[in-house]
Amino acid sequence: MTFGNILIILAKGAGYTILVTLAGIGAGLAVGLLIAVLQTTKVKAVQLLLAAYTFVFRSIPLLVLLFIVFFGLPGMGIRIPPFLSMVLCLGLVSGAYLAEIFRGAMAAVSRDEITAAEAMGMKRVQIFFYIIWPQMFRMAVPGMVNEFTSVLKYTPFAYTVGIPEIMKEAMSLAALTLRGLEIYLAVGIIYYLIYKAFVLLFETLEKRFRIPGLAGE
């Protein structure tokens, strides 16, 4: 078996890796945006609750969270399938980080522009959609790319709950062939390629939508 063969065999698991990553990113964006928007309300209790949420999910290791959800919850009568467990955990954790990134970016939107939009007669929702979000997303790009990279790099944990992504494939293959060095090297290369592809995609998107006077930090 050549190194090329190994790469090809493992690349099959890459489909799952990418799927888990994208689903995790999607869940994280949903959670992060929701929190960022809720944080703009002035209700003290809500603010406190959200601060607690971000603190908790930025403090507990993802692996521990995954074990709580996948191995712990069934004992409480809640059974969540492996893929969903993984995506849920990724979403909860990256959502907490993304919320902070969005909050920072939102705070950077000029107060004057929001007042101008209010003075024009725009409603709160309109101000969010037309003024705040387009600027926030652009300014949040570097932070978002970092966070998405983290999600990608957490995906190997999926093997612990039995999802057949790259890492699981690699482990079976290594047990069979005893050529762990080449196999894990191949895993590293595949991950790096996926990472590079993600970064390239984002750089292209960022360039495509770039606006003078509005860049990430």
Place this chain on the structure above:
Amino acid sequence: MDAFVQDLIHYSPQILAGLKNTLLLMAIMSVTGIAGGIGLFYLSLAQNRFLRRGTERFISFFIGTPLLVHLFLMYYGLPPLGIRLSAFAVAVIGFTINVSAYNARYLMTAYNGLDKTQIEAARAQGFRFFQIFRLIILPQALRLSVPSLTNQVIQNLKDTSVAFLIQYPDFFAQMQEIASTNFQFFKTYVAAGLVYLALVSVIVAAARRLERKVALPGLETLGRA
């Protein structure tokens, strides 16, 4: 008393030993990670173009690939070649490289934000590059990166839990073992989560103090991300 609490008390020597291993690993990689990060940062500013490029590739590779892969590569990949490293050694080496890459990134970002005329001025005064690096660049870049570097320490603590997957007897490994004997998976893992929460709180408090201490006028960091 609750049976679960009794369990925890019964296993407390084991838990504490695990906690010690976790904190030890975190402390080591936090220190070696800073040292390695500074080294990589220095290389990334090298005159030699190939060295610079190589360093950037190196950093990018280790940021772009999962830590677990590096650990598995050393732990399961080397023995067939006759190289047998302990789980501890693998963890220290793997984490050091990984954390160094991140820290180097933070320092580079801070460097890019520095006023470069200072470097011109230092060169005009006759300083050599290494002196400029040590006396002008590094003190400022380190200060500006304090929030990122302390965030990385928190990340380090959390990442130690990964070492359990290569049989390093860290805190989480102990909790996992307890869970598989008393079958109280939920309670045990939540308890583990709470311990991490408490440890992170301590680090955050310490980090806040450090940030205030190292702040210089004109070099305030812009809060944490």
Place this chain on the structure above:
Amino acid sequence: MALIDVQDLIKRFDGKEVLKGVTMSLSEGQSKVVMGASGCGKSTLLKCLNLLVSPTSGRIIFKGEDITRPDMDIHRLRQDIGFVFQHFALYTHLTVEENITLGLRKIKKMKTAAAREKAAFELERVGMIEHRNKYPAHLSGGQKQRAAIVRALAMDPAVLFLDEPTSALDPQMSREVVTVINKLYLDNITMLCVTHDPFLAKYISDSIVFMHEGVVVAEDVAERLFYEHEDPRVRQFYLSVIDHR
């Protein structure tokens, strides 16, 4: 009947009384300038009039209805009042043209083509048409403020509020903007403008309202107010702003 009629307007910010019973009015086609020392409540007055700040008490009649009543539709009110800010407040992520068409499309529900046509027409009037595809970051201060004025005017408001429209500009750019506002004045656009600039005040107003510590203390045409007014505070103020130039 006046377009805007303010009676005994009071505004307190947590206990601090900033407006202490302002009474004034503005008729359709009329242009007034509000002057007075920094911190006397000019901006607060403008913001109360379009409910960006909610008044503590008093009555504000706009087009015959009391806008301080609780069930007032503030969004509809604000559409009827154009607002120009000291620091331009152009939307950073939109081009000049998009800054102008955004309100037309999303608030006035105009079709894109019609909105662009309207924007082009208005930009032409202030000599900004060739800049319509630029982003705010690429404009000079004077160009930004002209774009901001167009953005407000394009909504066809009943009245245009300007809060120190030239204060953030150097004299050269300030001149550009004064010229534009003067043109609006000659076109009988209804305006209420806060400024410290006696030059601007003179060229764009029918009369000047002078405020001091939260109340209107005088109102007259520029010449009489500055040179002949019996209240020494008013003459003093004029001398001080003249000195600053």
